[in-house]
Amino acid sequence: MAKETHEFQAETKQLLDLMIHSIYTNHEIFLRELISNASDAIDKAHFESLTDRSLLEGDEDFQIFLTPDAEQHMLTIADNGIGMNREELIENIGTIAKSGTKAFLEQLKKAKEENKDLTDKEMIGQFGVGFYSAFMVADHVTIVTRKAGEKQAWKWESAADGSYTIEECELDKRGTAITLHLKKEFCGKEAEQDFTDNYELERLVKKYSDYVRYPIKMDFTFEETPKDKDGKEIEGADKIKKVETRTLNSMQPLWTKNKSDIKKEEYNEFFKHQFYEWEDPMEVFHTKAEGTVEYTALLAIPAHAPFNLYQTDYEPGLQLYSRHVFIMDKCKDLLPDYLRFMKGLVDSPDLSLNISRELLQQSRELKAIGRALEKNILKTLARKLKNDREWYEKFWNEYGKSLKIGIYNSIYSGSDTVDKLKDLILFMSSKDGKLVTLKEYVDRMPESQKKIYYATAKDKETIEQLPQMETLRDKGIEVLYLLDPVDEFAIETIHQYEEKPFHSISRGDLGLDDAESQEVKKETEEIQKDNSDLMKDIKAALGDKVEDVKVSARLKSSAVCLVADEAGPSLAMEQAFSQMKNPMFKAKRILEINPHHELFSRLKEIHETGKDSQEFKDYCDMLYTQALLIEGILPENPVDFANKVAKLMAK
């Protein structure tokens, strides 16, 4: 077959462009990425050979080989992994299949539009750009590869100019060799960093790839004076060149070492390498268990939540090993979904190498390991909350949402999740703007207070301006701020804490039973009775926009507010549902009017002159729209509202 030229997919071009103009300042990571791909390819060959030994063609000596060539300005990374055929070269190298990389490009575009710093380490750190990182240091890349079990080998070449070529070639063994034609900044003594220097390459392998399971080898050439038969150097003899192949990585999986022999930095480096993290993890868990099920687990809470943690394309799960041999990536069946942010691995001799995902789900051993790990993580979180509040709040800001979603999802997964998590959740409080636990809230509640009050809005400032907050603030009652749409769902699922029910300040009767509140309640009922016609007519003017119109006992200086009925979803929940494109759930809206506001007397006057007048109808509508706006809900017809306000202002 003649040499074919292919165009890169548009997104690949974009990524290549970024690599060439190097947004990464950390160029050296290209080696880690290519070694990691080589190691994955060997994993695949190893795994497939378990069922078809002939694939290995007698070559069972798995290894990755680095060959620097200072004269030619080249570096080759070769593996005897699974290799690729023509279609796979096109599919895997020419296009970007990974949603993560696509998302990376989108975020990058957004950052550019917003003029953000493109070298932002945190942002870039969330994405492994894999093979393409080769173009940060090379202006021309050649891949020679032969798929295990196939005869034909292929050569792929690109100078990152928008296209690549593929042609047939010869290769006597399976695997892939990637040759980088290095840019001049990256080779030679004068270079910024010399990737043809054996010692530099050795340093980088130790730094990033020390735990790669397969030997990473390289030839070192020495000049040596010949020795006589007693081992003494022969004086005056011409030096001879000697080549020694050295293995650069230690390969010993960190988790098999004794905990006491492992330094914190080693754990950190391991996680960064194994899980493509850029920052040290927040916490590391290293557990060994013997007994009914034997296992070693090395887990970590990464420093930051990935950008897509709550999106469907995020794949949670731990790596599974059996006797240090890799079985699978992203095993979801170990930890509950609310711990989806955990990264790590489990190595157990009780797991079978050839187990299918389906059988694994039913594995008793796996379930037992999962339960033990969950317990251990929850215990650590509880201890941190008690002893290291600063750490816990940092954790909470990154992953709190995951626990709250876990509580809400316990409707499906079983109510014991609520018991496990309810003491680990935090909310901001009106008391001092700090985060509090439910226990802390309840413990400092005055005895007369029977409920846990909360308010929902998108931010603290909006809540603090809610008319409903006025009374509670005046009475010094603490209110929890629920700022995330999931919060109210979680709270409603917990239902009550230490027998104290939760109560939204935007819902039904506040249930305050101090003397003053009782007094206000009585007075409000009387005003309501005296103005029953007015209330009825406002309701009639608003039609089915509201369920009811009432005189308010909760407002001090504001004219109106919108609350939801005791039963059914709240206004915030309704908004969350409609954002989820699920507008079925509607809150029963009740418009409350402050009888002590001057607007109330004006309303009465207009009502008396004629309940069917346009003016009365306009007033009712404007009142309702105001209440909506206070809740952060846009009116259905903003133009109509603006016109009515303008008309009134012109009077």
Ligand SMILES: Nc1ncnc2c1ncn2[C@@H]1O[C@H](COP(=O)(O)OP(=O)(O)OP(=O)(O)O)[C@@H](O)[C@H]1O
């Ligand atoms: N040495 C190799 N041997 C066989 N296949 C390879 C090799 N290097 C890359 N590939 C193939 O090319 C694909 C794309 O590689 P790339 O590094 O861009 O992404 P990835 O490895 O899938 O993801 P990540 O780098 O985030 O782990 C790989 O998934 C693999 O199928």
